[in-house]
Amino acid sequence: MSVSRKFLQPLDRVALTLMLVLSVLIGLLLLQGDGVAPQVRDFSWDGKAIGAEDTAFILNFSRPMDTKSVEENLQIDPPLPGKISWAGRRMAYTLLTPAPYGNSYQFNLHSAKDRLSVAENSPKVMQPFSSRFRTRDRAFVYLGVEEDEQGRLVLYNLSQQQKTILTPRDLVVVDFKPYPDGQKVLFSATERTNSQDLLSSQLYTVTTGINSDSGTQMTQGFLGLRLPFDATANPEPPGKINLILDNKEYQNLKFDLSADGQKIVVQRVNQQNPGEFGLWLLQENKKPQQLNSQPGGDFVITPDSASVAVAQGEGVGILPLQTDAEKPLDFLPEYGMVLNFSRDGAQATMVKFNSDYTRSLFLVTSQGEPQELLRTTGSIKSCQFDPLRQNLYCLLTQLLEKEEYEEQPYLVAIDLKTGNQKPLVILPDQRDVQMSLAPDGLAVLFDQVVAATDAVNPAADVPRTSDGEAIATSRLWLLPLLSPASSPQPTQMQPEQLPLPGFHPRWLP
Amino acid sequence: MSQFNNAFTLFLSLLVEAMPFLLLGVLLSSVLLLFIDEQQLITKLPKNPLLGALVGSMIGFLFPVCECGNVPVARRLLMQGVPTPVAIGFLLAAPTVNPIVIWATWTAFRDQPEIVVLRILLSLVIATIVGWVFSVQKDLKPLLQPAIAKSWEYNFVPKQELKKATPTSPLLQSGTFLLNQPGQMVRMDATVLQASLAATAPNKPLSDRLRLLVDNTIQELRELGAVLVFGSAIAAFIQVAVPREVILSLGYGPVTSIIAMMILAAVVSICSTVDSFFALSFSATFTSGSLLAFLIFGPMIDLKAIGLMLSIFKPKAIIYLFALAAQLTFLFTLFINLQII
Numbered sequence: 001m002s003v004s005r006k007f008l009q010p011l012d013r014v015a016l017t018l019m020l021v022l023s024v025l026i027g028l029l030l031l032q033g034d035g036v037a038p039q040v041r042d043f044s045w046d047g048k049a050i051g052a053e054d055t056a057f058i059l060n061f062s063r064p065m066d067t068k069s070v071e072e073n074l075q076i077d078p079p080l081p082g083k084i085s086w087a088g089r090r091m092a093y094t095l096l097t098p099a100p101y102g103n104s105y106q107f108n109l110h111s112a113k114d115r116l117s118v119a120e121n122s123p124k125v126m127q128p129f130s131s132r133f134r135t136r137d138r139a140f141v142y143l144g145v146e147e148d149e150q151g152r153l154v155l156y157n158l159s160q161q162q163k164t165i166l167t168p169r170d171l172v173v174v175d176f177k178p179y180p181d182g183q184k185v186l187f188s189a190t191e192r193t194n195s196q197d198l199l200s201s202q203l204y205t206v207t208t209g210i211n212s213d214s215g216t217q218m219t220q221g222f223l224g225l226r227l228p229f230d231a232t233a234n235p236e237p238p239g240k241i242n243l244i245l246d247n248k249e250y251q252n253l254k255f256d257l258s259a260d261g262q263k264i265v266v267q268r269v270n271q272q273n274p275g276e277f278g279l280w281l282l283q284e285n286k287k288p289q290q291l292n293s294q295p296g297g298d299f300v301i302t303p304d305s306a307s308v309a310v311a312q313g314e315g316v317g318i319l320p321l322q323t324d325a326e327k328p329l330d331f332l333p334e335y336g337m338v339l340n341f342s343r344d345g346a347q348a349t350m351v352k353f354n355s356d357y358t359r360s361l362f363l364v365t366s367q368g369e370p371q372e373l374l375r376t377t378g379s380i381k382s383c384q385f386d387p388l389r390q391n392l393y394c395l396l397t398q399l400l401e402k403e404e405y406e407e408q409p410y411l412v413a414i415d416l417k418t419g420n421q422k423p424l425v426i427l428p429d430q431r432d433v434q435m436s437l438a439p440d441g442l443a444v445l446f447d448q449v450v451a452a453t454d455a456v457n458p459a460a461d462v463p464r465t466s467d468g469e470a471i472a473t474s475r476l477w478l479l480p481l482l483s484p485a486s487s488p489q490p491t492q493m494q495p496e497q498l499p500l501p502g503f504h505p506r507w508l509p
Numbered sequence: 510m511s512q513f514n515n516a517f518t519l520f521l522s523l524l525v526e527a528m529p530f531l532l533l534g535v536l537l538s539s540v541l542l543l544f545i546d547e548q549q550l551i552t553k554l555p556k557n558p559l560l561g562a563l564v565g566s567m568i569g570f571l572f573p574v575c576e577c578g579n580v581p582v583a584r585r586l587l588m589q590g591v592p593t594p595v596a597i598g599f600l601l602a603a604p605t606v607n608p609i610v611i612w613a614t615w616t617a618f619r620d621q622p623e624i625v626v627l628r629i630l631l632s633l634v635i636a637t638i639v640g641w642v643f644s645v646q647k648d649l650k651p652l653l654q655p656a657i658a659k660s661w662e663y664n665f666v667p668k669q670e671l672k673k674a675t676p677t678s679p680l681l682q683s684g685t686f687l688l689n690q691p692g693q694m695v696r697m698d699a700t701v702l703q704a705s706l707a708a709t710a711p712n713k714p715l716s717d718r719l720r721l722l723v724d725n726t727i728q729e730l731r732e733l734g735a736v737l738v739f740g741s742a743i744a745a746f747i748q749v750a751v752p753r754e755v756i757l758s759l760g761y762g763p764v765t766s767i768i769a770m771m772i773l774a775a776v777v778s779i780c781s782t783v784d785s786f787f788a789l790s791f792s793a794t795f796t797s798g799s800l801l802a803f804l805i806f807g808p809m810i811d812l813k814a815i816g817l818m819l820s821i822f823k824p825k826a827i828i829y830l831f832a833l834a835a836q837l838t839f840l841f842t843l844f845i846n847l848q849i850i
Contacts, residue, residue: 009646009648009651009652010645010646010647011642011643011645011646011652011826011829013645014642014645015642015829015832015833018638018642018833019832019833019836022833022836022837022840023836025840026836026839026840026843029840029843029844029847030764030843032847032848033847034763034846034847035847035848036847036848036849036850042620060620062797062850063796063797063850064761064793064794064795064796086793087793088792088793089792089793090620115761115794116761116762116763116766116796
């Protein structure tokens with residue numbers, strides 16, 4: 001066997017030839033040089049309608065970027081102040097304040113450079129990127145009082161100045177809660193023909209026809225391609241009613257909807273046996289189940305949608321939203337009532353009933369000591385955190401020093417850092433007043449109910465306040481607030497009366 | 510002293526990471542030896558070299574082994590007379606093209622799905638090309654280590670020669686014909702004995718075969734385990750001697766980043782089941798092409814596996830394997846870096 005033959009096996013020949021060919025190909029490729037510019041691969045708010053829960057967008061680049069050139073060239077019109085943070089090729093832009101509702105935004109990024117080319121002193125400019133997104137329409141739902149709207153749920157789209165009556169004539173709506181995406185509203189209502197029984201309400205949902213394609217739903221297909229079919233692309237027409245819970249065996253008294261929209265807690269009492277009284281849990285595609293609990297009063301589902309806070313006896317019990325749970329998770333004996341939680345669940349407002357007949361409003365946080373925000377001889381009706389958790393908007397009453405017992409409701413903003421109270425508006429005397437803070441924190445809605453004074457028994461289908469008084473008429477008021485970021489102290493503005501007769505206004509999320 | 514500590518830690522971590530996979534590979538190899546009728550297996554494999562290499566590259570779906578476990582299996586395949594392109598294709602692609610690794614890569618690179626797809630696709634293409642290159646060599650003896658070569662010759666050459674003699678008769682490919690050749694049993698070599706054991710295996714009762722399975726697993730694990738220990742020690746030593754920072758400082762450019770990541774892949778010897786998470790930590794600073802190069806080239810070659818490879822091939826074959834794999838990886842990922850992403 002000769003040496004040359006040993007060295008030139010067939011494999012040697014093929015392998016060496018291929019290696020040579022590959023070297024040439026690599027050489028050719030290197031000669032051509034870098035032919036691609038960096039680009040934006042994905043923009044998480046592209047074409048979306050965002051809401052207050054969308055606090056940040058994400059930009060995904062095809063290459064590691066020169067962060068400075070991106071940050072300097074990023075434009076949002078109209079401007080939305082925010083903070084920038086980077087994780088690899090991804091940039092997150094976190095808004096300082098929720099984007100005002102009812103706006104349309106143009107997003108532009110050009111002249112950004114990638115990091116490699118900047119490092120090599122041959123800056124390569126990325127392909128210009130532009131996109132649009134908008135915030136949801138500013139809209140709220142209220143109960144109508146006059147004529148045809150009486151007792152019906154009315155949707156008012158403030159951005160488009162458009163009014164839609166959602167529920168049919170034969171239902172008298174008692175209470176309602178919008179779903180977190182604003183596409184549906186959960187409500188309890190009695191049938192108008194059922195003249196006697198105000199407690200015979202049933203639970204329904206109704207579609208609003210707005211707030212489709214929200215920013216949180218990311219529909220991204222494999223390989224980064226957008227799927228052609230987007231399930232949320234076609235909003236359902238408004239006014240589609242669906243019965244959720246009937247009243248055949250139990251009366252439905254109160255209800256609450258969880259923050260994720262998956263769970264409903266209803267306080268029910270057995271029609272035959274009034275002793276059977278308690279909370280029931282409703283979940284989609286499941287039968288209603290009774291929760292194991294002591295009887296209680298007012299209740300609020302916690303923001304994590306996993307438990308419910310119930311006023312029980314002389315304290316507040318926290319019950320798990322599981323039917324097989326035996327014991328309450330916690331019991332807070334020092335408070336009488338939970339008013340409200342912040343969106344992230346880190347803070348809550350609670351009311352303590354003091355032994356000297358005053359009431360205290362406490363701010364309870366997940367860390368640290370509870371803080372007494374105020375003490376009043378009047379009552380504490382409701383409180384809402386602003387989206388940045390800087391201010392707490394509360395509806396309180398003060399006891400007027402008169403011979404007759406009279407309470408005067410007023411709206412106040414409480415600075416959560418300093419505890420300073422700033423009264424916003426004093427309302428005329430009325431027992432039943434409700435307020436609602438807009439999801440972007442830029443306006444408060446409240447109602448002014450005029451109770452029917454005539455002694456004659458009003459018709460059964462007339463809407464009533466929570467005290468059972470028949471409502472003659474009611475007006476809605478809008479109090480604009482300045483952006484919490486632009487002025488840390490809420491500035492006083494004049495409330496504006498809306499040309500909409502109604503009560504119990506509630507903003508859609 | 511701290512350098513020594515580092516090296517020892519690296520050595521142990523490499524070993525601990527690789528040993529279970531080596532055990533899995535050795536077990537699979539033993540199962541192949543004793544429970545699979547190799548003649549049936551071979552007749553089912555395609556004869557076309559290119560197709561064979563592609564099929565071999567996809568065997569990883571059946572045997573999910575990483576780069577430490579694939580060597581004993583590839584060795585067994587070769588010894589059992591499986592066509593070379595199939596075995597080479599398996600050797601190069603199995604650590605990447607298998608369900609566990611695909612899932613791990615998908616978990617790590619969920620927001621860059623093209624990395625997952627390209628990793629699998631390019632691994633298949635490269636393994637197929639290299640397997641096809643090796644198919645031109647009909648006589649593997651000059652490439653294999655002597656022990657493997659003998660077994661290969663026993664299983665492979667007679668069949669080839671017989672095929673040449675009567676190429677039209679398909680009956681001649683059946684297993685029984687070869688078993689009736691008593692003249693083949695003269696060599697009393699351990700490997701050949703093993704092979705002959707395997708050949709007679711289907712007749713043995715199950716208990717005997719299970720005992721043989723354990724015996725063979727232990728024997729192979731002792732042999733390859735020692736090599737793995739040695740390979741891990743070398744890999745650990747080099748990682749301490751040439752720190753990662755030095756390799757990474759080669760550069761972030763479209764070309765230099767690929768070179769840096771390929772060298773890093775060879776040096777860190779990280780298992781293919783977890784390397785995507787390792788690569789993910791570089792995604793902020795390195796190009797997509799270089800990450801792909803790391804993910805494709807790493808499973809094909811790493812320092813600790815070279816020892817294992819040397820138990821099959823002579824150095825020249827390994828150099829060809831790696832040179833071709835490296836060039837192809839570089840070419841493809843460079844194209845991606847310069848022309849696509």
